[in-house]
Amino acid sequence: MSHDDVLNPKQMPHDPEKATLEGKNKFLGFWFFLGGETVLFASLFGTYLALNGSTQGENTPENLFGLELVFIMTMLLLTSSLTSVYAMYHMKNHDFGKMQLWLVITVALGLAFLGFEIYEFYHYIHEYDFTFRSSAFGSAFYTLVGFHGGHVLFGLCWITALIIRNQKRGLNLYNAPKYYTASLYWHFIDVVWVFIFTVVYLMGKVG
Template sequence: MSGHAHLDNKLPHQPELATLEGRNKVLGFWLFLGGESVLFGTLFATFLALRDQIADGKPGTELFQLSTVALATFLLLTSSLTSVFATQALHRHNVKSMVNWLIVTVVLGLGFLGLEIYEFFEYVHEGHKFSTSAFSSSFYTLVGFHGAHVAFGVVWITILIAQIFKKGLTVVTAPKIYVAGIYWHFIDVVWVFIFTVVYLMGKVG
């Protein structure tokens, strides 16, 4: 493969697209994201259809703490910016800067997860359990699925950082970093829908 010519320190500008395998990975990942949008679409559909079925539980207008959500949103938006900086460092072949930005991204992601866990604990404490009502079940399923995606992304990017330390930046490792960045932005875009549809619209009632 022509890609092997690049393995000796001379990476092309976009190393993630240098080999056919890399290009296929990026394209296949977009196909996966198409499937992911269907997944989240069905969860949003379920939530929207059931959000008024609160049974004995509290409605969103009383439950949601917007300050926590605002902080979580800020963390995730910032992590999207740092993740794009990592991709830019990848294009400049600046491995050190790339790894640093990836670490910042992971830390912000962990901060987001911490806030979400704290938030869920509070809700359960206030009697908003998974089985309380159709509203609570669809809420935890939708927001929890997003949280699980963030957790997966944190683990994934952490492993990628370890692999970069071991193998360095090559035409083999570059597509992985690039694709993880795209994944992270996608998770951020899903969160934009969640804070708008679930929290803000839920607070308005």
């Protein structure tokens, strides 16, 4: 059987992402990678928490952060998590067209999130003169939030590449694991963001 055959929905196995050995390996390996990423972000959070009192002048978390923007960003990212769940739902039902559509929506929401984040950084730098170099708090803030933003950017490129590459081919057992791991990655980005808006913004605002 060639992998390039578009599978007849009637023949598609129950879990197309785990139907082949390669798929099983990818699935497991990617989860383990996320286990490692947990430690990576914990180290960044730890550094941030250790340094979040090391501010310079008026640029404290309480003065800087505006919750309205963060709230919108949170809603965007949470919703994008749901849309990628819908995409995987349609993958399991072998509805390739709808899966692609929901992924496009996910990418659009992710792009909006990233746009707001860039605006936020721009705003801090130009309105408050709060930069990566101005204090240890600044370094820690931009590194933690920036690492998350970098993950978002990477995820967007990844999902976009998958959408374009497979548009003409449809779903098969070769690319199903790729879609599935990309969606896991996207959810993990959301997991990290939940802690960022809680620990950095909300707790920063409370003081």
